[in-house]
Amino acid sequence: MDRLRRVFFDHRRLLASVLVALAVLSAVSAVRADAPPSTGLLVAARDLPSGSTLAADDVTEVRVDPRAVPDGATTSADTLPGSQVAGPMRRGEAFTDARLLGPGVLSGRPAGTVVATVRVADPLEVQALSVGDLADVVAVTRARDGAGARGVVVGEGLEVVATTTDTGDPTAPATVRVLTDREGAAALAAASEDARLSVVATAPTGIGQQ
Template identity: 35%
Template sequence: MPQRHARLDSTMLDRLLVRPGWTRTVLVRRSTAGALAFLAAVLFVRDAAATDRVPIVVAARDLAPGRPLQPEDVRIAGYEPGTVPNGVITDIDDATTHTVAGPIRAGEPLTDVRLLTPRLAGAALGSADGRIVPVRLTDAAVTDLLREGDIVDVLTVQADGDGGEQSARILTTDSVVVLISEKDARQRSSDRVVLVAMSPEDATAVAAASLVSSLTVTFH
């Protein structure tokens, strides 16, 4: 009978199969132990990374502007430290004291400039001393055309002298619309409120004029 020679190109499986049974058992045990040790290391690293995540408040559903936040609207999610946005809200109780200033998608982090907070006016104007003024426009159709983020001038009319003639008066320029109240079938269209960010001086003039005069805006 011709003698069988070991193939020079034999695979690891071939070599394992020609070993005695006890040798194969030891190798299998060692391989299994090595695989389990590697898996344990991977799980440890993953759990450590998860532990290092920063808990922040995110939207639990799509949110519309003008909506006062409720506990069911938000949830806590873990973010890696390097991906946490500036001004993010980290406490659900804090989030539910505010109103949504613009559309927010489910899963989106809630920050101070996406909610009606003191920092929203400053962020909109690029100035730390910004103010937000509620304005009811005379023409409800103009209110329907406005969108959050629009740059507008606020105007009123004033009497010229004793003749009773009236002319336009610009109260503020380059102001930013931050929120428009939603339409409600139970109220008149003219009751909708537009929140506009502007400087403290202009805010005083606009607020005073809104008590006695009709207001409108022009778009940039």
């Protein structure tokens, strides 16, 4: 008995360390057992302006509850670099098919639908638009005798699918991408040669009418 006591006292520190380690291991195992399942979700690593072309460092992955993954979430980070953001995104917002501008924007659209790019001189007009808004495109020309300006609607009730502003040059034209048909796209392109284009947000038919 005395020998066992001597062995115990001689190794009590070692035994105490082993017991502490076993307790920590047991606690960690219990926490892991109780932790809810999680899955990876690709989100914006920083605030992104509308129309941004994604780089690899614009994307990060977070762990979330599988039930929190939105429909259409992008699952492969390799497919994101080079894609364009269809609207402004906040840091931490998930990348989904609805937030990216690509071939999918024409899915389910009538045959002949195209995406036309409208260059707008006043960036403030673009800032007032959001993806999904309807907009009229107005071509403004000045009379040759300088008597005044004349505006003509060259695109009516066009759906906005993306907006882009050149943040590096505040004087550069802003860009709006809209859905139209081939004839409408040709009319917009022709108007841009001789006129200053303006965009005006419009309400869907019937809204605001008595």
